[in-house]
Amino acid sequence: MEDTKTLTFPLDPQSEKFITLALFTNVKNTAEIRDKLLSGELRCCLLKPALIIDPFQVAVAANKAVCAEMFGDLVTKSVFTETLYNLSITKSISKALNLFGSVDNDTDIMVGLIHKDGAQEAGMKSILELIQGEQVPVSRLGDFSDLEKIQKIYKINETELQVSTLVDSIATRISVKDFVSF
Structure with missing residues (x-):
């Protein structure tokens, strides 16, 4: 049974990989x-x-990373x-x-573990044993998100949000980054 404090997404089926996310404060x-x-x-x-x-x-960024790794x-140097x-x-x-990676003095971190099916438990175990902090459900991510900063980083204005959700706008930017300059 999967721990409710983590969230796992399947990535590209050809990669046979998944990403498991865990949130810590x-x-x-x-x-x-x-x-x-x-x-x-x-x-x-x-x-x-x-x-x-x-x-x-x-998950969108990780999927793009595992596809790049396959081909x-x-x-960069690793899928991570x-x-x-x-x-x-x-x-x-x-x-x-x-910008997106944690720095030494961060007290809130999200861990992304990219793994094959069945390798999640061992990979997460080594991470959980190392982190001195409180693991919280990934469903609480919104409590940590800085909406204003996110909109600024991704250059998303209120007009765009009238026709799209913030998540969809971000996913689109991640997906088309190689083809479009923002």
Whole structure:
């Protein structure tokens, strides 16, 4: 039975991969987690929940990342950094990673684990054992989202929101990033 505090999305069927998301607050050791991430000991992505309006936003970026990995077209070094890169509308890797990736003093983090079917439990276990903070249900993501900042980053105005939802507008921007300049 899946833990209700995590949320798993299937990604492109050919990739045979999934993304599982977990949300944490009051994290005391983000710097240590980032060190393990940068050293390769930990294989996931750490996201700033303030910039995520809906888990679907991350699933779209992760799906694009696993497709790029399948075709040998990664812009960054891993499917995890590619997910962060895909969340941004900028084509600057460093700007995207700095904007959407967690920093040492963040106390709220979202973890994205990309895995094959059946590998979620082991991957999440190592992450859960490391994080010194409170895991909260992903359904609470809206409590952490900064709507004003999200709209500014994605350049979404009120007129656009009269004909589309914020999540749909963001998903569209992520999907067409390679073809359109915002």
